[in-house]
Amino acid sequence: MVRVxxxxxxxxxxxxxxxxxxxxRPIIPKNTVITKPLLLVLxxxxxxxxDVEPLLANGEPFPNVDSASTAAAKQPMSFYLEAVQRYKTWFQxxxxxxPVDIGEIRGVIISLFERMAGQKRELLMLHHYATKDEYLHHHAVSVGLLAGFLAMQLGYSEGECHQIALAGVLADCGMAKVSRRILTNPSALTEAEFNEVKQHPVFSYRMVQKIPALNYGAKLAVLQHHERNDGSGYPLGVKAERIHPYSQIVAVADVYHAMTSERLYRRKQSPFxxxxxxxxxxFGKLSTEAVAALVNNxxxxxxxxxxxxxxxxxxxxMFxxxxxxxxxIVKIIETGQLLSLSVQRDIYIEEMVQG
Known part of the structure; x- marks a missing residue:
């Protein structure tokens, strides 16, 4: 880190x-990306x-920090930001x-996954980094990390966790075949535009179909990550019995990160x-086991x-x-008042400050 x-x-x-x-008490939690309003708060x-990371959210080095001190100060999130920028070049x-260079992608993503698999708080904070303009790139890397983490918690072997992480990263590679106008559209998509976007799992699958380094389950996860157990998903509308377990894990990671991230036409939500x-x-659409792993771990x-x-x-x-x-049930620090959030439904947890 760098003191500035x-x-x-x-x-x-x-x-x-x-x-x-x-x-x-924390005014602004760690891992937050600084914006103009936050500069005014400070x-x-x-x-x-x-204290700031040696890299900016876009992967560029912090100004006036030499490369030697940057390398020495690197935190896990710095490696994450670098991976996002690498994904951006792959996407372009x-x-x-x-074609997809699986050797390069595997080298970057598996190394990052091994660094971050035990960093629960860092994984919980990934959504802070997703900006509207670079959402696609952050989303891909984050879904890979989260899917690999969920697989690990569900008892999958190391090799399977790596396959699932790679499937998560590559699930949206087919978005590169979608019209650039749609990808940068700041408003809600029309029905025709959404129908084009709904083809991206097929495009993604075609891009990875012949890669021998990806196993059958990983390739199916790329194709099926938008399928739902009740048959309401896309592109094929298959039900639970035909959805591969890898696909169900990637789907939960995909939905969670999408909901908690700032996107061009949708505001983010608190993780909770x-x-x-x-x-x-x-309920009835996503794997209950994968959702439980997300909640509990x-x-x-x-x-x-x-x-x-x-x-x-x-x-x-408190409870x-x-x-x-x-x-x-929580206790308000300033007043000592006990508050049941199960009863007070209009108030919810925005962020965990200290575990």
Whole structure:
């Protein structure tokens, strides 16, 4: 990490540590990407110095940081940001008609997965980095990491976890064959545009179909990651019995990251809010085992954890109901008031600040 003065910050800087106020409570959590409004927040709270990652959110090095100190200071998220930029170059090459270079992709993604597989909090924060303009690139790398992590928690072998991670990364490679006008459209898609987008799993499958380094399950996951257990998915509309287990894992990772990320025509949701929506709206559509692995291993709260609520208040988790784990009983730190989020449905957990 790099210690910098507030005046040196620019949009796209990534916080390496929580920014604490005078009460020692986090004003802005680590891994947040700095924006213009956040620069004003830091000024308002008279924050003079902060710790940032040596790389910006777009993968560029932080200005005035030499390469030697950058290499020495690298955190896992720096490797993630580098991988996103590598994916961007791959995607551009696919748009130009070049084939998938699985050797290069495997070298980057598996190395990154092995670095981050045990970093639960870092994986939980991946959505912070997805900007509207580079959503596709962040989404691909994040889905690969999350899918590999879920596979690991579900007891798959190391080799299978690697295959599932690669399937997650390559699931949207076929988006390179979709019209660039659609990919950059800032408004909701028309029916015709959405129908074209719905063909991207087929395009992706064709791009990986003859790659011997990917096994049968990984190739099916690329094709089936938008299929749903009740037959409501696409492109084939198959039901659970015909959907490969790898596909079901990638599907959960795909939905979760999409819901928690900022996109051109849709606002992001809190991870905890996204989990609620997935459990409610996707019941019968997504694998219950994969969703449970996401809730219990990635989103899993513990008593004593400090969280930020949607109303801006900080709270401590006191009790976690087994039937509604995203809505625990919390104690408001400033007032000591106990609040059941299962009862107070209009308030939810925005972010976990300290586990």
């Amino acid at each position: 003065k507030r005046s040196q910050l620019r949009e796209g800087c990534v916080l390496a540590e929580d920014v604490l106020g005078k009460t020692k 000024e308002k709270f008279l924050v003079e110095e902060v 090459s696919w748009q130009a008609g070049l 809010r996204a989990i609620e929506t997935m459990q409610r709206e996707q 990635l989103i899993g709260l513990q008593t004593g954890a400090v969280v930020k609520l949607s109303n801006g208040e900080m709270a401590e988790v 976690i109901p087994s039937d509604d784990p995203a809505r625990p």
